[in-house]
Amino acid sequence: MTYQQLTEGKRYQISILLAQGYRPAFIAKTINVHRSTVYRELDRNGSKGGYHPEPAQQKSQERRTLATKYKIPALTVEYVEFGLSLHWSPEQISGVGHLIDMPVSHEWIYRYIAANKAAGGVLYKALRQGHKRYRRGVNTKR
Structure with missing residues (x-):
């Protein structure tokens, strides 16, 4: 697998699969990303109230635009x-x-x-x- 950033669609898939009770390793196989990508996504954007793809996508875009390599x-x-x-x-x-x-x-x-x-x-x-x-x-x- 090559490196690729999560798309908004994949974030919604993660949200749905988590709500159905699947483990992050299974979710990673299902959406064809490395399991560390899913774990990292949940660490960055997960909360006690669950994983929400909309704010996760917004945070991702903010991180991308504020990156020093683009300044x-x-x-x-x-x-x-x-x-x-x-x-x-x-x-x-x-x-x-x-x-x-x-x-x-x-x-x-x-x-x-x-x-x-x-x-x-x-x-x-x-x-x-x-x-x-x-x-x-x-x-x-x-």
């Missing part, structure tokens, strides 16, 4: 915006960022630009336009 320092964000103002591509910004000890992935930069655009920002205008159409086969005067 980019403000100085790095400033560097990204500066690189965009110079019309560098996200790949260039990422490459130079790794050299100067400000690691940031080009994928994060694209997501940051998309979020900025959705919020009414103009960072997307700094991106290079790779979709330009050139005229082919047309004789031009020399």
Whole structure:
């Protein structure tokens, strides 16, 4: 079995199987996860009143969004915006960022630009336009 996070559906399955009196090891086999995953889920989100999947899912999403691996320092964000103002591509910004000890992935930069655009920002205008159409086969005067 490979590592995978519990989905909301699996949390509901855990809740139903627990209510029916099944043991965590049997539940793990039934929903095709490792038994330690079920035990960990019950330790984190179980209570004396039973296991409730809705708050467990909310807590999981909160933990995911607050994880330090998703936080980019403000100085790095400033560097990204500066690189965009110079019309560098996200790949260039990422490459130079790794050299100067400000690691940031080009994928994060694209997501940051998309979020900025959705919020009414103009960072997307700094991106290079790779979709330009050139005229082919047309004789031009020399």
